[in-house]
Amino acid sequence: MEIIMSVAIGFLFMAAVYLMLSKSLIRIIIGTGLLSHGAHLLLLTMGGLGGQAPPVVADGVSVGDYADPLPQALILTAIVISFAVTSFFLVVAYRSYQELGTDNMEQLRGTDDYE
Amino acid sequence: MTMSNMLLFPILIPLVFATILMVFPKNVRMQRIVAAAGTLFTLIASLFLLVKVNNDGVQAITLGSWPAPFGISMVSDLLSVLLVISSSLITLFVVLYSFPSIGIKREQSFYYPAVLFLMTGVNGAFTTGDIFNLFVFVEVLLMASYTLIVHGGEKPQLRESIKYLLVNIISSALFVAAVAFLYSVTGTLNMADLAVKIPQIESTGILTVIAVLFLVVFGFKAAIFPLYFWLPGSYHAPPMPILALFGALLTKVGVYAIMRTYTLFFVMNTGFTHELLGIVAILTILAGCVGALAYFDVKKIIIYNIIIAVGVILFGVSQLNEAGVQGSVFYLIHDMLIKAALFFLVGIIAVLFGTTDLRKMGGLIKTYPVLGWVYLIAAFGLAGIPPLSGFPGKLLIVQGGFEGPQFWGSLVILATSLIVLLSVVRIFIYAFWGNPVETMPVTKTVYRQMFVPTVILVSFTVVLGVGAEFFMPLISGAGEVLLNPALYIDAVLKE
Numbered sequence: 226m227e228i229i230m231s232v233a234i235g236f237l238f239m240a241a242v243y244l245m246l247s248k249s250l251i252r253i254i255i256g257t258g259l260l261s262h263g264a265h266l267l268l269l270t271m272g273g274l275g276g277q278a279p280p281v282v283a284d285g286v287s288v289g290d291y292a293d294p295l296p297q298a299l300i301l302t303a304i305v306i307s308f309a310v311t312s313f314f315l316v317v318a319y320r321s322y323q324e325l326g327t328d329n330m331e332q333l334r335g336t337d338d339y340e
Numbered sequence: 341m342t343m344s345n346m347l348l349f350p351i352l353i354p355l356v357f358a359t360i361l362m363v364f365p366k367n368v369r370m371q372r373i374v375a376a377a378g379t380l381f382t383l384i385a386s387l388f389l390l391v392k393v394n395n396d397g398v399q400a401i402t403l404g405s406w407p408a409p410f411g412i413s414m415v416s417d418l419l420s421v422l423l424v425i426s427s428s429l430i431t432l433f434v435v436l437y438s439f440p441s442i443g444i445k446r447e448q449s450f451y452y453p454a455v456l457f458l459m460t461g462v463n464g465a466f467t468t469g470d471i472f473n474l475f476v477f478v479e480v481l482l483m484a485s486y487t488l489i490v491h492g493g494e495k496p497q498l499r500e501s502i503k504y505l506l507v508n509i510i511s512s513a514l515f516v517a518a519v520a521f522l523y524s525v526t527g528t529l530n531m532a533d534l535a536v537k538i539p540q541i542e543s544t545g546i547l548t549v550i551a552v553l554f555l556v557v558f559g560f561k562a563a564i565f566p567l568y569f570w571l572p573g574s575y576h577a578p579p580m581p582i583l584a585l586f587g588a589l590l591t592k593v594g595v596y597a598i599m600r601t602y603t604l605f606f607v608m609n610t611g612f613t614h615e616l617l618g619i620v621a622i623l624t625i626l627a628g629c630v631g632a633l634a635y636f637d638v639k640k641i642i643i644y645n646i647i648i649a650v651g652v653i654l655f656g657v658s659q660l661n662e663a664g665v666q667g668s669v670f671y672l673i674h675d676m677l678i679k680a681a682l683f684f685l686v687g688i689i690a691v692l693f694g695t696t697d698l699r700k701m702g703g704l705i706k707t708y709p710v711l712g713w714v715y716l717i718a719a720f721g722l723a724g725i726p727p728l729s730g731f732p733g734k735l736l737i738v739q740g741g742f743e744g745p746q747f748w749g750s751l752v753i754l755a756t757s758l759i760v761l762l763s764v765v766r767i768f769i770y771a772f773w774g775n776p777v778e779t780m781p782v783t784k785t786v787y788r789q790m791f792v793p794t795v796i797l798v799s800f801t802v803v804l805g806v807g808a809e810f811f812m813p814l815i816s817g818a819g820e821v822l823l824n825p826a827l828y829i830d831a832v833l834k835e
Contacts, residue, residue: 245510250502257509264516271524296523299472303516306479310512313483314505317490321498333499 230270237263250318250328257314261307265300272296346392347399347416349385350424350463354378354431358456368447372439375452379432382459386424393421394814398821398831400469400532408833409533413469415832418818419669420466423596426676427466429800430588431459433793437684438581440789441691446492446579454491458484458585465593469832471522472529474597475515478561482508485590488582489574500577507570511560518553525550532832535605535825544608551606551613555598555620562594564654565623568647572631575643580687583639587646588680592672595650599657599668603822610660618658618746624651629756632763636698638686638771641763642679645722648760649675655749656737664740666819670811671733677800678722678730682764684794685715689771691790694780698767703776711791712772714798719768721801723761729804732812 237259244256276292322328357378364370393399393416402411416424435455442451461481468474486508490501523529525546526537538547556567563571571591575583598617606613624647631644653675656668688711690696692704705712717728724730734753741750804811821827 245506253506257506257513260510260513261516264513264520267517268520268523271520273524295529296520299519299523302472302476306476307509307512309483310479310486310505310509313486314502314509317486317498317501317505320490320493321502324493324495324498330502333502 226274227270230266230274234263234267234270237266248330250322250330253330254311254314254318258311261303261311265303265307268296268300268303344399344401346385346389347401347414347421347467350382350389350428351460351467353382353385354456354459354463357381358453358460361453361456362450365450366448368444371447371452372435375435375456376432378456379428379435379459382463383425383428383432386421386428386463389416390418390421390425390814393418394817398827400832400834402832409528409530412473413530413532413832414467415469415532415828416467417821417828417831418814419596419599419822422669422673422814422818423466423592423676424463426673427459427462427589427592430676430680430797431455431585433680433684433797434581434585434588436793437584437687437790440786441687442579442581443492449491450487451491454484454487455585457481458488458589460484462589462593466596469531470529471531471534472519475512475519478515478593478597479512481590481593482512485586488585489578491582492579494577497577500574503570504574507560507574511557514553514560515557518550518557521546521550521553530832531600531604532829535829536833538605538608541608547606548609548612551602551609552616554601554606555613555617558594558597558601559620560594562591562598562650562654563624563647564650565620565627568624568627568650571647572640572643575646576637576639580683580690583643584680584683584687587643587683588676591646591650592676595653595672598654599672599822602657603660603665604825604828607660607825614658614660615745618655618744618749621651621653621655621658622746622749622752624648624654625752625756626651629759629763633759636770638690638696638698638767641767642682642686645682645760645763646679648756649679652734652737652753655746655753656733656740659737659740659744659746660823661740661743662816662819662823663736663743665822666815667733667736667738667740669733669818669822670808670815671730671737673815674721674729674733674801674804677797677804678718681718681794681797681801682722684790684797685711685718686767688787688790688794689715689767692779692782693771693777698770701771701777702774703772704779705772706776707779712768714795715772716768718798718801719761719764721798721805722764724757725761727802727805729801729808731805732808 241256241260272293278286278290280291280294398417400415464477559567628647656664721728724734738750
């Protein structure tokens with residue numbers, strides 16, 4: 226199972242890198258979204274995919290049956306952080322589209338006001 | 341137990357004050373008073389913490405009183421407390437310098453809360469003893485830095501903040517991936533516990549890969565050689581007080597994280613990882629030197645000097661001997677203070693001329709002689725002229741290099757010191773000598789409000805340099821913990 230997940234995560238990383246290397250800003254932001262999906266799934270996979278029961282204490286479930294709770298907590302933290310950063314990034318992209326009138330990264334080079 | 345909570349105050353005080361500041365954004369007077377009070381209290385708390393750490397050794401608590409590897413440990417050794425003091429001091433002066441220079445409009449739109457949240461993140465990152473908690477604190481300071489870099493919404497700021505955001509999102513995703521790999525190999529996230537578990541692992545190959553991945557992650561933050569490309573453009577965009585805050589603090593968090601991980605637990609294959617770090621550090625210095633000489637823009641010159649200093653500090657760390665590590669600690673603290681002071685100074689120069697282009701400046705020594713001589717002292721301090729603070733650190737780093745395996749690195753550092761000196765003296769020659777150029781009308785009060793914090797900050801380079809003997813016990817204490825991880829591990833895992 227870990228192998229399949231690793232391949233899927235690798236595909237997500239590949240797609241993310243491809244999108245982030247494109248010219249359009251919105252594609253880049255979609256790329257960062259895929260990148261954080263990949264990172265979160267990697268965290269889940271690297272914690273081990275053993276354990277059948279969700280990590281909630283319940284009757285009749287022994288300790289060995291629980292999934293590792295730590296990666297789930299880490300992912301939850303990483304998800305809200307990347308959610309906040311992505312929403313900020315989207316707003317900055319929107320504002321710069323209004324102000325600068327382009328979403329083409331080629332035209333956003335910083336060479337006009339200093340050498 | 342209650343007394344050991346002291347190491348949380350430098351994190352909690354700015355957090356509480358920042359939250360209070362969000363209630364009344366339009367009242368500029370109150371914003372200023374509360375922000376200055378918050379940073380001042382943080383500084384006082386961190387000074388008390390220094391006394392505590394100096395007397396009783398490494399301070400560690402685990403949040404919620406869970407036993408050590410299971411909860412989040414916060415650890416304050418001499419290195420982290422010295423960095424917390426430096427960052428609190430710099431933030432205080434940045435707040436004071438912002439009063440006359442940042443502008444009412446920015447002050448009314450949550451400028452000071454963002455500065456204090458940045459301080460929370462920086463102090464937290466210096467104090468944490470948990471690798472994932474370090475990620476969270478780094479995100480706290482990055483999020484505050486995102487708002488500050490785009491704050492005001494000018495066109496260059498918007499353009500550069502997109503790049504800054506993108507680079508940091510990528511490096512944060514890599515940080516998560518690196519933590520995931522480290523967790524799968526070791527099964528723990530507590531730094532002290534990692535330092536215990538990593539030597540027990542037989543296959544060092546995968547750990548070396550993770551160590552290099554962490555070097556990439558923190559290298560993005562610290563702007564080391566191939567990963568520094570985002571820094572000159574991004575740092576050029578925001579106004580001067582924000583730039584001073586970024587230049588003094590943000591890259592130093594990355595440097596601290598490399599220092600911590602590469603002395604505490606990634607020491608299983610030093611022949612590869614630390615040699616790589618040494619080579620990368622030297623290349624960083626060379627890349628910074630090229631930029632520092634290439635530009636006629638005062639901001640750019642100092643920005644490239646940040647990159648040079650990052651290389652110098654990391655070279656000292658990579659040698660892993662007493663002189664090198666002590667030199668790195670000394671130079672790190674010196675560099676935080678002197679970079680803030682230099683940005684303040686070039687900020688005043690840029691305000692007086694109304695431009696950052698050196699070729700449009702000249703003759704300032706006739707009208708502002710004190711500013712000129714203070715700038716010259718700061719420039720000599722940066723280059724490491726003996727009575728000033730750049731000297732002891734660089735001397736120890738060079739000595740560490742000669743004792744260590746990479747003596748040629750020391751030669752590069754000595755040679756590039758001349759380039760550093762040349763780059764900053766060029767500002768002095770262009771701005772202060774030559775034919776006087778008409779300056780902008782700046783009122784006496786505004787000038788004084790900008791100049792006084794600057795002079796005090798520059799005076800620290802004299803104090804730190806002349807009084808090096810007085811500060812050396814603290815520096816060597818910090819170096820001792822870095823070289824003997826057992827001191828750190830015992831303090832955290834004592835129960």
